Amino acid sequence: MESKTSPTGGVTTSEKVVWFDASQYDGLDESCAYVFGGRSFSIYQVGGTGLTLVYDSGSDFEEVTAKYLPEVFNCSNDKITLDNRSGKKGTEPENVTVGTVSGKTYAFIALERIGGIIIYNITSPASASYVNYINSRDFSDAIAGDVSPEGISFAKINGIPTLLTANEVSGTVCAYTLTAKTTTSGSGGSTVTAAYTIAAEAGAGGSISPSGSASVAKSSSKTYTVTADTGYEIADVLVDGKNVGAVTSFTFEDVTANHTISASFKKTVEPAGTAWTNPFTDVKESDWYYSSVRYVSESGLMTGTGSGQFSPQAQVTRGMLMTILHRLDGSPAVSSTGAFADVASGMWYADAVSWAGEKGIAAGYGNGLFGGGDTVTLEQAVSFLYRYANYKGYDTGRTGSLEAFSDAGDTSDYAMEAMRWAVSTGLIKGSGGILNPQGISQRSQIAAILQRFSENIIK
Template identity: 35%
Template sequence: MKAKKLISVMLAFVFCISFALTASANAPERNVAFDPTFGGEFASALDLRAEGYVTPVKKQDPWSSCWAFGGIAAAESSILSMLAEKGTPLDAKTFDLSEKHLIWFATQPITESVDPTQAGEGMFMFEDDPNYAYNNGGFGLLITTLFSSGVGPVLEESFPYRGKEGLSDLEYLKNYPEFGIPLAYDSLEIPKEDVIALMPDTEMTVSEALETLDASRFRSALNTFKKNGYLDGDDTLTIELFENALYEFYLSLVASPDVYSKYDDWSIPELDENGFPNRNFSAGYTMVDGNILPEVSVKDEEGHWEGINPEGFRAIKSELQKGHGVSASFMADQASPGDPITEDSYLNTETWAQYTHRDSSTNHVVCIVGWDDSYPKENFNEDYMPPGDGAWLVKNSWGSETDYVTLENGMNIGKGDWGIEDENGNHTGYFWLSYYDKSLGSCETMSFDTDLSELDGDFDVWAYDYMPAMVRLEMDTIVQDENVLKTANVFTNSADTDAHLYSVSTRTAMPDAEVSYSIYKLNENPENPEDGTLLETKTASYTYPGFHREKLSGDVTISPGERISVVVEETVTEDGVKLYEYSENAAYATEKAESLGEPVYSVAIVNPGESFLYETDEETGEGTWIDYRDDDDRESVSDKYVLDNFSIKAYVILDSTPAPEPEQETPRRRRSSGGSTASTASYGVSEAGGSNGSVKFSADKAAEGEKVTVTANPDEGYRDKNITVTDSKGNDIPVTKTGDGTYTFTMPASAVTVTPVFEEIPKTENTDLPKTPAVQSVSERFSDVNPDDWYADAVQWAVENGIMVGVSNNEFDPDGEVTRAMVVTMLWRLAGEPESAASTQFEDVLTGAWYADAVAWAAENGVVLGVTDTCFAPDEPVTREQLSAILYRYAQSKGPGFTGMWAFPLDFSDASEVSDYAYEPLCWMTMQNIISGMGDGTIAPKEKATRAQSAKIFMLFAEELEAGR
C-alpha cells in the first residue's frame, strides 16, 4: 500500500489580533546573508501603482478583517493587470471588489439552495452572533478555496462593506439609545444601581449635588460631565438628565461618524430577490491560479530566523512583475490603527518603515505592491536597523488621507492618518517593510481570467469540496508514494440542458508538480472512474503549490443525466525519484476545535460515489480504485480532523434554459455577472398588521430600483423603534432611517411587506420609591465575591470608598487584569480626585476620557509617567512590580518610604527577576506588609496584577499612608 508522508495538520488561521504561523516543514536551503543577485534578473525597483494596477487604500474598521482586505487587494491588482493585458483596461481608482461577500460566506455552510447533496458542509462558528464572522480571522488559502468554488469575487456595489441600515457608529447609537445607554454605563464603569441609590431625594441642582455628595464614581462622573459641558451647574439633577449627559459623553469618546456601525446587522441573505443564492454571485472573473509562494525567510528547527530565502524572495518579485499583488502576513507594531506603538519599536512613524527585528509570530495581513532594493536601512529605527538596504512597498487597510470618499451625509469612508506621506503631507496608507523582516511569511498570489464569463450560457462549477481549507498546504496531510496514486471526482449533469466542459482544476501539494488530467464519459453502472470513454487529456506543470485551473478544448458535451469523471495524476521529482502524490483537505472537527479554543469548527459531507482514490499494492503491484468515503486513513483521523472531498472541479457552461412554465420553479444557476436587469413592472407595498401604531408609504406600488419612503405613526405614549421590509420570499431588504419616524428602502423586483415595530416611551423615574442602600455587602451584590474570600474585605473597602466598581451590575471580576488607566484612576480617587492645572500631553488620552483627569494629575505630580513623551498606553496591563513602583512613588511624595541608607533584602526565590526600578519599591511594600508573596516562596514580579490583588494592596496602602509610616 501507499507510503504516507504525513506532515502534521496545523490550523493556520491568521487573526488580526493575535495569531502565529510556524516555519514550513520543508524549509529552504540556508542563505544567511542577503545577496543582491537574489533579484539580479529584476529591476532594482517596481511600483504597481505606476502601472495602474493598484486600487485605492481602504479601511477595515470596525472589524478585524485584514485577511480579506489583504486578499481582495491582491485580487484587484491581479485582475487589473489581466484586463490591461487583454486590451480592456479598467480604471484602478473606481475598481472595487467586495470584502463583505468574501468574509460572510467563508463562515456560512452550504445550504439546499446551493447544493442539496452537500447541504450542511462548511465552516461553523461557536459564537451565536452572526456579526462575529467579521472578527473571525482568515488567511490566503481560505480565500482561494472560496474563489475557486465560484464564491465571488463580486463588485463592492453588490455587497458594500456596511450593515443593513448603513449607519455610522455615531448614527446607530444615536438612533438606538435603549441599546447604547447600557453600553455607556458598562464602558465608563458607572453602575446604574449606584446612580439610582445616590440620586438626591429632594430637588437639587448639579452644583448642589457636587457639594453634597461624598466621593463616589457617581460624583466623579457628574464632575466630569459638568467640566466638559454635558451638564450645567444650574440644571436640576434627575436620572434622565444624568443619562443624557452620560450618553453624549460616551458617544464623544467611542462613536465614530466615519465608520459603519458594528452594532448593525451585517448578514447577507441566503437568496437574492429572484431566488438565486447570493453565495454564487461573481463579477465574471474566474480564478486560474491560487499560488502558495515559498517562504521568504530561512528558519531553523525552532523557528529562529537565519536569513533570506532566495527562492521566496525571487518568487515575490516574479509575481509582482506579472502584475499580481502579493498577500502576506507579518507582525505589525500596532494591532490596529490608532493603537500606541509597542516598546518593540518595529515601526518608524517618521518614515513609515517597518522592521520586525525579533523572531515573531504574525498578527496582520497586507498586500505587497512593489519593491526598492535601494531603500536605505537608515530609514528604519536607529536602535533596530536591519543589516542591509531594501524593502517591500506594502498597501495596508487602515485608511488614508488620499483615497477616502466623502458621502452625501458627511461620512468620510476610508479616512485614516496612517502611512507614508505624499508631497502634500497627506498619509497614503502605504509603508515600507524591510527585506530582512523576521516575521514576513505566508505569501500568496492569485490570477484570474474572463474566459468563462465571455461564453454564452449559464456558468456553473461542479465541485464537492465546499469546506474551506483551514490548513496551509505545506502543513497539510500530504500522501506520497513511488507507486502510482491517482484521485478522481465523478460528476452528473443534473440540469435539463447540455453542459459544455471548458476547464478542470485541482489543488497541488508540492512545488514543481506535474499534473495529468483525464476526462471520461462513464458507462452505465461503471466499476470505477476510468470505466468509460476517454474524451480528453491535458498535462500541465505548476511552479507553486496551490489551486490551479486548466483550460480545455471545450469540445466535451455532457447531456442531461450523463456522468463524467475527472481523473488527476500528480507527480514530483525528489532526489531523482519520481513520486506520486495528493493532498487531503483537512480542518478541525467540533470537539478538537472546542478543546483548542478555536472560534470555528468544520463539517465535511463526503457522499458515496463522489471522490475516488487509486492505490497500488506494493506486494502485487496491482492498482485498485476505492471510494474515498471508505478510505481507512480518512476514518482514522475523524476524531481530530475532518477530511473533505478532493479539490477536483469541473467548470461548465450550460445551454441557456428555456423560460419556466407558470408555477414552475426557476432553475438555480451560478451567475457569471452580478445584478439583474431592471424591470418596468411595478410591485405592491403593503403593511403587516402591527400594534401601537401604523405606517404610510410614499407609493403603494413601485418599480424595481425606485426609492420608497415609509413614515411611522406611533400611538400616543409610543415611539417607532424600527421597521423591517421583506420581499415575497421572506428575504430582508436593506432599510435606511432618514429621520424621526421616516425610513427609505430601494424596491426589489418583488412585492414587499413592511413591518413596523413600536416601543413604549419610558416613564419618568419614580423618586418616591425607596432607594438601594449606598453601602451594601459586596458578597450580596457581586456573584463572584464570597464572604470568606481572602479579598472580600478589600473589595468592600474599595467599593465603599469609591476606589473601584464592578465590571457589571453583579460582577467584580476578581481575577481580571488592571490597566494603567485603572491604576492611575484608583490612585487619583484615593487622593480625593484633586484638580490638575495641566492638561494631558498624551496623544492616546482623549480629552474627556473617564481616566483623563487622573492621568493629567498623575503626570503633573510625577506619580505615573507615560511610556513615551506622547504615549500613556492606558489599556496596557500592569504587573505586580509596576503597581508597587507606582504606589511607592506616590507614598514618597507624601512622606513615607526609605530615606538615606537602607537595607531590606527580598527573601523570595525569584527576587533576581525583579527589575532594578522596582527593587526598592517592592522592598518597602513587603516590609510594610502591603504586598506579600504568592505562597510558594515567590513574589511573581512580572505577573499581571489582578483586580482582587489591587483592591487588597490599595486598602493596606491607604492604611499605611494614614499611619504616616
C-alpha cells in the first residue's frame, strides 16, 4: 500500500518507499514496516538442517553509490535524474558471480539500475568485506557508456582474471581485467582492483610507445609517445576515434574506461620555395596543377605512370583512389583480404580495398564485386573522401549551398551532403559556374583535391 505515512509512522512517501500493510498478511509483525525489494547480497551456509545466514551487505550498496555518484544517486537505467528511482528496488542488485584473484575469492554483484559492479572479498564468508566499485556508465547522457549490467561472468583469459558483463539497456559488453593490489594494512593481503585496456597502434612511417594493448589500473594515468621516422611527420592522432591533432604525446588521466589511441604519419614535404627535382616530363611549372602534383609526389600519395610520366589527364579508378587514401592513412595493415570476388589477394590495390571496407569508406556493388578498375566520378571521389574524413574524426560539419552551380541538380542524392561539404571547405571549386559532379575524375584533379584536403581539413 501507499500512503503519506507508513503504519508505524517511521517511513513517509517523501522517502520514495513502498511498504506492506502487515495486518493483511499472516506471520508479519504489525509493529514493523515491511518494504519491497532486496537491497543487498547475502551469504548462506548450507548445513544438514538447512540454510544459515552468515553475512548480509545491508545498506552498503546505497552508501557506496551515494558516496561515488551523489549527483545521480538512486537514478534508474534510462534516466540520470537524482532519486527518481522507485523505492521498491533501489540499485536493484541483479546478478552475482564468484571468482578467484591471487588466491582470494571475490563476489561480483551487478547493479542493474544505477549501474556498475560492486566487489566483495568473501574468502572468509562470515567476515566478507567491501573492496571496490566499478562503473563504466557515462552519466553525461541518459543512456551512454555501459548501462544496466544484466549478465555477469568471471573467467581467466590467457591467465588474466577477467570479468565479463552484458549490459541490457546500452546493448554493450564489457571486459574488465582484474589485478591484485597489495595492501599496507597490518594484516597484509591483497584486494582486487579493476583495470582497463588501452589499445595503441601506429601506421607506417612512425611508432607509438607503448604499443599494442596495455592494462591500466582504475583511476591511474597512462602516457603515450608518438614518434615519426626520418623523412616522415605526424599526420594526426586519434583518441577513441576523435582527432586530437598531430601531438607527440598524449596522457589518459584518471582512467575509468577502455580506450584506443592511433597515430598516422605522412612523408615530410619540403617548405614552399625549396627546389624540387620534377621527375615528370608531362608536368610543367606553368600548369595549374603543378604544385598539387608536387605535393602528392613528395608525400608519396601518388606516383608516376611510367617512363617519367604523371599522366595528369588520365582517369582515376576505384582501386587507384582506395590506394591513395590508404597511403594518406599511413598504409596500415589489414586483418584480411579477399572479400570481393574480383579483388584477388596480391593485387596491387587488394590491401587498400580491404582497409577501405573495414573503415566504412567504400563498399562493393552489393553483388560480391568491388569494381576496382571502374572509373570514379567527381561526386564519388568526394563521397569517398568525406567518409575518410569522418573515419579520421575531422570536421565534416561545414555544409554550404550548391546553388551557384547551374548543374547542381545533376548531383546524386547520396552525394549531396559530401558535395556541399567539399564546396564549403574549398576542396572543389568548379569552373565557370559548372560543377560537373558526373564527370570522370582525372589524376590532376584528384591531386589538387588532396592538396586542399591537407591544407584545409588536416591542417
